[in-house]
Amino acid sequence: MCGIVGYIGRRDVAPLLLEGLQRLEYRGYDSAGIVITGKSGELKTVKAKGRVRELEARIPKRFAGTTGIAHTRWATHGAPSDENAHPHLDADNKVAVVHNGIIDNASELRAKLTADGTVFASETDTEVLAHLIGRAQAETLEKKVSEALRAVEGTYGIAVMHRDFPDRIVVARNGSPVVLGIGEKEMFVASDVAALVAHTRQVVTLGDGEMATLKADDFRTYTTEGSRTTATPTTVEWEAESYDMGGHDTYMHKEIAEQAEAVDRVLRGRIDDRFATVHLGGLNLEPGEARRVRRIKILGCGTSYHAGQIGAQLIEELARIPSDAEPASEFRYRNPVVDPDTLYVAVSQSGETYDVLAAVQELKRKGARVLGVVNVVGSAIAREADGGTYVHAGPEVCVVSTKCFTNTVVAFALLALHLGRIRDLSVSDGKRIIEGLRRLPGQIDEILKTEPEIKKLAREYADAKSMLFIGRVRGYPVAREASLKLKEVSYIHAEAYPASELKHGPLALIEPAMPTVAIVPDDDLLEKNRAALEEIKARSGRILAVAHQVQEKADHTIVVPKNEDELDPILMGIPLQLFAYHTALALGRDIDKPRNLAKSVTVE
Ligand code: F6R
Numbered sequence: 014m015c016g017i018v019g020y021i022g023r024r025d026v027a028p029l030l031l032e033g034l035q036r037l038e039y040r041g042y043d044s045a046g047i048v049i050t051g052k053s054g055e056l057k058t059v060k061a062k063g064r065v066r067e068l069e070a071r072i073p074k075r076f077a078g079t080t081g082i083a084h085t086r087w088a089t090h091g092a093p094s095d096e097n098a099h100p101h102l103d104a105d106n107k108v109a110v111v112h113n114g115i116i117d118n119a120s121e122l123r124a125k126l127t128a129d130g131t132v133f134a135s136e137t138d139t140e141v142l143a144h145l146i147g148r149a150q151a152e153t154l155e156k157k158v159s160e161a162l163r164a165v166e167g168t169y170g171i172a173v174m175h176r177d178f179p180d181r182i183v184v185a186r187n188g189s190p191v192v193l194g195i196g197e198k199e200m201f202v203a204s205d206v207a208a209l210v211a212h213t214r215q216v217v218t219l220g221d222g223e224m225a226t227l228k229a230d231d232f233r234t235y236t237t238e239g240s241r242t243t244a245t246p247t248t249v250e251w252e253a254e255s256y257d258m259g260g261h262d263t264y265m266h267k268e269i270a271e272q273a274e275a276v277d278r279v280l281r282g283r284i285d286d287r288f289a290t291v292h293l294g295g296l297n298l299e300p301g302e303a304r305r306v307r308r309i310k311i312l313g314c315g316t317s318y319h320a321g322q323i324g325a326q327l328i329e330e331l332a333r334i335p336s337d338a339e340p341a342s343e344f345r346y347r348n349p350v351v352d353p354d355t356l357y358v359a360v361s362q363s364g365e366t367y368d369v370l371a372a373v374q375e376l377k378r379k380g381a382r383v384l385g386v387v388n389v390v391g392s393a394i395a396r397e398a399d400g401g402t403y404v405h406a407g408p409e410v411c412v413v414s415t416k417c418f419t420n421t422v423v424a425f426a427l428l429a430l431h432l433g434r435i436r437d438l439s440v441s442d443g444k445r446i447i448e449g450l451r452r453l454p455g456q457i458d459e460i461l462k463t464e465p466e467i468k469k470l471a472r473e474y475a476d477a478k479s480m481l482f483i484g485r486v487r488g489y490p491v492a493r494e495a496s497l498k499l500k501e502v503s504y505i506h507a508e509a510y511p512a513s514e515l516k517h518g519p520l521a522l523i524e525p526a527m528p529t530v531a532i533v534p535d536d537d538l539l540e541k542n543r544a545a546l547e548e549i550k551a552r553s554g555r556i557l558a559v560a561h562q563v564q565e566k567a568d569h570t571i572v573v574p575k576n577e578d579e580l581d582p583i584l585m586g587i588p589l590q591l592f593a594y595h596t597a598l599a600l601g602r603d604i605d606k607p608r609n610l611a612k613s614v615t616v617e
Pocket of ligand 1: 259313315316317318360361362363364366369412413414415498501613614
């Protein structure tokens with residue numbers, strides 16, 4: 014959701030910021046803007062509706078400076094337009110602010126400011142902040158910013174420049190990520206390390222309620238009340254190249270192709286053959302505590318929620334602990350009963366999704382034990398949780414999640430095995446699952462080799478206006494995720510149903526123009542799944558099956574390698590990622606940046 018990048022140092026700032034914005038575009042891409050301190054100290058701003066390349070085209074020849082901040086936007090308050098693009102300035106053009114998040118009391122503050130004579134230039138909530146800072150009575154920029162922040166309610170990651178304080182950028186965080194990049198006589202700030210790693214891998218992640226002042230050769234962090242905090246830089250795990258496209262045409266393709274390697278990484282160093290289990294260092298859950306857990310509730314959104322659904326089934330199957338997954342966005346609004354014997358697991362690729370974070374905070378406030386299954390190291394959810402495990406998928410840049418989904422499910426398999434072996438899973442079953450896990454990377458590579466056939470199939474089905482995805486038990490969350498993938502990247506309407514529910518309604522939809530994608534694993538439900546295919550065929554429905562053997566009733570079958578029954582869902586989703594990708598490609602969609610979406614939903 015929106016991207017911020019800022020720089021103070023000696024280099025020409027505009028090209029640096031534009032490059033940073035390009036790397037952040039996946040977080041929001043409806044408008045962009047930049048402000049720098051010009052030669053005579055004035056703030057020079059350029060903004061443009063549309064992509065960063067639109068902004069770049071508008072930058073005048075003479076736009077030199079060594080301090081600046083920039084923003085790429087995903088609209089919340091006010092439509093995408095030049096006026097609503099950030100940065101926003103105060104009435105005297107002295108203060109410039111870029112902001113991620115939402116100011117909840119913006120309308121109230123806007124009304125007060127308007128009554129006092131302030132004229133607004135945009136419809137955004139952010140402009141309120143610029144005026145508040147501009148009108149603040151305090152003497153230093155740091156104090157002006159904290160004075161303004163005291164008046165606002167909501168979430169923010171902000172970067173602020175002030176004409177009267179040209180030697181600094183002041184930043185603050187509450188709920189939206191802010192990362193400082195520490196260089197040699199130069200400092201960076203961004204909402205995501207992706208914008209920094211090409212220049213420095215030394216970073217400091219601000220916590221909620223923290224602020225920082227960046228000068229070219231120095232930085233300091235403190236609370237909004239002004240007390241100093243300690244900030245020890247850490248080294249970003251990933252090289253700058255991990256954020257590049259690496260010879261692929263899109264990030265989605267690159268990230269699908271990286272899955273064998275990514276799965277290998279999540280397994281590495283964790284398997285304990287001697288006890289037929291796995292070690293998950295950061296769980297912070299003693300064996301005695303793990304044995305006392307009576308239920309597991311997994312919370313996530315979108316694709317992560319689907320990964321959580323498979324995770325819940327894995328935990329139930331392997332550890333025999335009743336488990337289920339629920340969208341975090343629903344859970345937090347239904348005043349849930351928080352049970353002391355339930356272990357809560359928050360799952361999130363970005364570790365920043367607001368609904369998940371808010372659910373975690375609510376659970377912790379009520380005294381619950383919360384684990385995180387998260388990809389981004391040091392992210393808000395990872396920090397807020399009592400323990401957990403990283404999924405080690407590496408940076409995921411495409412808005413649509415693929416490799417993180419797969420790695421998250423594998424991480425859940427590890428958690429399920431770990432809990433199972435502390436409880437009643439036998440050594441032989443433990444070994445069986447470990448062997449299955451070890452086969453995954455090779456089997457993923459086998460699936461990826463079938464891409465040319467999947468591409469052909471995708472072209473054949475790309476004319477559909479709507480598609481049904483069905484699966485039973487283990488196959489159902491796979492169907493749900495595959496249907497989400499198709500709709501978000503190709504814009505074809507798709508919906509997922511348990512195959513067992515067909516007769517209870519969706520069968521009415523079946524006709525030649527409504528293809529069905531069926532997940533048909535070779536497990537104890539094979540015959541039931543085949544019966545569903547018969548029912549569809551009897552109504553002249555077209556069927557594409559994903560199965561372990563060719564399905565006679567299907568028009569086409571994508572055959573995937575068989576693993577252990579419990580682990581099959583990990584593999585069965587992968588060809589359907591490629592199917593969604595090639596369908597979108599055939600339809601000419603903007604694959605890495607689907608319309609209306611943005612990575613990392615840090616607002617409600
Ligand atoms: C879909 C997708 C989204 C995210 C969801 C949660 O491809 O990526 O549905 O899964 O917004 O995001 P995280 O996992 O970052 O919490």
